[in-house]
Amino acid sequence: DAKTTQPPSMDCAEGRAANLPCNHSTISGNEYVYWYRQIHSQGPQYIIHGLKNNETTEMASLIITEDRKSSTLILPHATLRDTAVYYCIVRRGYGGATNKLIFGTGTLLAVQP
Amino acid sequence: EAGVAQSPRYKIIEKRQSVAFWCNPISGHATLYWYQQILGQGPKLLIQFQNNGVVDDSQLPKDRFSAERLKGVDSTLKIQPAKLEDSAVYLCASRSPSGRAYEQFFGPGTRLTVL
Numbered sequence: 001d002a003k004t005t006q007p008p009s010m011d012c013a014e015g016r017a018a019n020l021p022c023n024h025s026t027i028s029g030n031e032y033v034y035w036y037r038q039i040h041s042q043g044p045q046y047i048i049h050g051l052k053n054n055e056t057t058e059m060a061s062l063i064i065t066e067d068r069k070s071s072t073l074i075l076p077h078a079t080l081r082d083t084a085v086y087y088c089i090v091r092r093g094y095g096g097a098t099n100k101l102i103f104g105t106g107t108l109l110a111v112q113p
Numbered sequence: 114e115a116g117v118a119q120s121p122r123y124k125i126i127e128k129r130q131s132v133a134f135w136c137n138p139i140s141g142h143a144t145l146y147w148y149q150q151i152l153g154q155g156p157k158l159l160i161q162f163q164n165n166g167v168v169d170d171s172q173l174p175k176d177r178f179s180a181e182r183l184k185g186v187d188s189t190l191k192i193q194p195a196k197l198e199d200s201a202v203y204l205c206a207s208r209s210p211s212g213r214a215y216e217q218f219f220g221p222g223t224r225l226t227v228l
Binding site: 032034041042043044045046049085087091100101102103104105106 | 117153154155156157158161169204206215216217218219220221222
């Protein structure tokens with residue numbers, strides 16, 4: 001699975017958009033980009049994933065560059081409850097017996113009041 | 114729908130002692146995972162079960178760690194004997210075979226401190 005690079009920490013003002021970057025320059029054609037977040041004292045939680053098209057859910061948007069070497073997770077209106085560590089993970093497809101997630105150190109997003 | 118349950122939430126032991134953690138996955142979830150999360154790092158997979166069979170235990174330190182899922186439902190992770198470097202949060206996760214394959218549901222974790 002491709003390696004990802006994320007900034008260790010970011011700040012965002014409450015109510016503003018939070019843009020979290022992820023670099024995955026060695027991504028392969030069959031690898032997806034997944035985002036998870038981990039709020040303090042909780043387990044990680046799935047947010048969104050994509051292959052090459054931009055994706056949007058109620059919680060977030062995922063923008064993947066045309067060359068797929070980087071992506072940005074966007075939280076459109078950050079709240080204090082969005083303070084968490086955000087993990088960008090790149091891995092192959094959906095299935096396979098070993099549906100393994102390999103977490104890096106992620107980005108600690110601190111939403112400021 | 115009830116989430117993944119883990120107990121205890123906190124455990125403090127001395128090195129060379131033994132400890133066990135328990136996990137009850139979401140009902141119907143055939144796949145169960147144990148992760149170790151050291152402070153400041155992301156979770157690292159220790160072992161994956163499919164029903165009561167082991168799919169991947171390549172990262173499990175088998176000289177001291179063991180895990181079982183005898184009836185394909187709840188699971189126990191044991192450390193014997195514990196070392197200082199085992200201090201971490203131990204997370205259990207489960208996944209439904211019919212749901213989105215990438216979406217693992219995590220429990221709150223057990224925070225282990227080894228003194």
